[in-house]
Amino acid sequence: MVMVMMVVMGCNSGGVKDPEKVFLSDIANLGKGFLDVFVNFGDMVSDVIGIKADTKKSDIGKYFSDIEKSMQAIKVKLREILEKNGKYEKIKTVVDKFITDKLDKITEGAKEVSNIAEGAELLGNMVTSDGGGAVGEVDKLIKGMKTIIDVLDLKEGNPDAGTDKKAKDGSTSRAHNSDDAGNLFGNDKAGAAAANAKEAATDAAKAVGAITGADILKAISSGKATALANNNSAYNNVAAVTSAKDGVVAGALALRAMAKGGKFAGNDAANDAVTIVKDAASSAVNKALSTLVIAIRSTVDSGLKTINEALASVNQGDVSTETNE
Incomplete structure (x- = not known):
């Protein structure tokens, strides 16, 4: 009899997940995932290149191209995290808003600038004889x-x-x-x-x-x-x-x-x-x-804070009806 009860208990513990433990595990995974994203962000967007008198327009274009790639990488990672643990609508809404309102806009602008800030000329490209300037793009x-x-x-x-x-x-x-x-x-x-x-x-x-x-x-x-x-x-x-x-x-x-x-x-x-x-x-x-x-860093850090606040306010019952089983 004792042996039968032990077998039943073993089956129950392996077959039925404790909702509270699942919830806590999800939140922990989300928190770790978001933290990893924003810690890595510090390495993605470095301090501005050492701009000097001999810096070229193309150097600026490359810098903005790097910003564009960094924003895209953050967006992809956030989406991956939501794919795995995105059944909490409150968090998904905040992350989606951050991506749409901030990351996508910075990405769009950085791409535009990277295409315009190009050329082998110096930033201080000045005509060395009697000659007019040019507006360019x-x-x-x-x-x-x-x-x-x-x-x-x-x-x-x-x-x-x-x-x-x-x-x-x-x-x-x-x-x-x-x-x-x-x-x-x-x-x-x-x-x-x-x-x-x-x-x-x-x-x-x-x-x-x-x-x-x-x-x-x-x-x-x-x-x-x-x-x-x-x-x-x-x-x-x-x-x-x-x-x-x-x-x-x-x-x-x-x-x-x-x-x-x-x-x-x-x-x-x-x-x-x-x-x-x-x-x-x-x-x-x-x-x-x-x-x-610095402002881009501040904006992304602010996004992390907002996401963390949403994460802290999530309750066990906040699972999306679409994913609730």
Whole structure:
């Protein structure tokens, strides 16, 4: 009799799963899976590449391509976790929302930018003789950048940061003449003389030094840097630079520096200006992308927090009716 009871008990313990144990096991597996995803994320998206004066547009394109691949990898892993342990509708809803509202948007924007930020030219691609700048594919770059920026937890930044005072005297507002950053965006040359190119370059450097990466990102996403980056008029008719604040100038500089085909106007015998523009352009891009990657990290971390909160609130009875057996 005792032997029969032991056999029955053994069959029951192996044939019938304890619902509470199943629930706890599911939650533990989900928690471990989500934790692994976000721990690995830190390795996927590294700090921004060491942007220097000799950094090329293609280097920026590759960096955004890596961001795109990282977001895709996270999405795939989250989907795999839900496939195995996705019978809790509350968790599935939160994860799906995170993927749709954040990961997919960052992926889309990063892909767009990676296709536009390309070319063997330097970020500070400046004509070394009397010659006009070129807009390049700035509009497509703006679209991709804005897609990313708009979904990030970017609480800081002001597109109108800094002042509208030109570097030449520190007291006169920028205007479309021969001695401010607007010259760099002219379609003919960077001013009437070599000295004008250096004055324009120095003013651009002043603008970049006065603001933050968040200011540049806001100048791009708000559209305030668009007109200057897209200028296609002569150096003495760059209307968009009139009274433009440092944030707008730096945003336009970063956009044209990264965009495929984008370049800055130059002058004969203006070698000093070329060096200044290379440094200013690389600095603007470095500030913007360093802030961008931090914001992406913050956004993904926030997503993890939301998922963890959903995980903590799940009860044993929250199994989806479609998967409940």
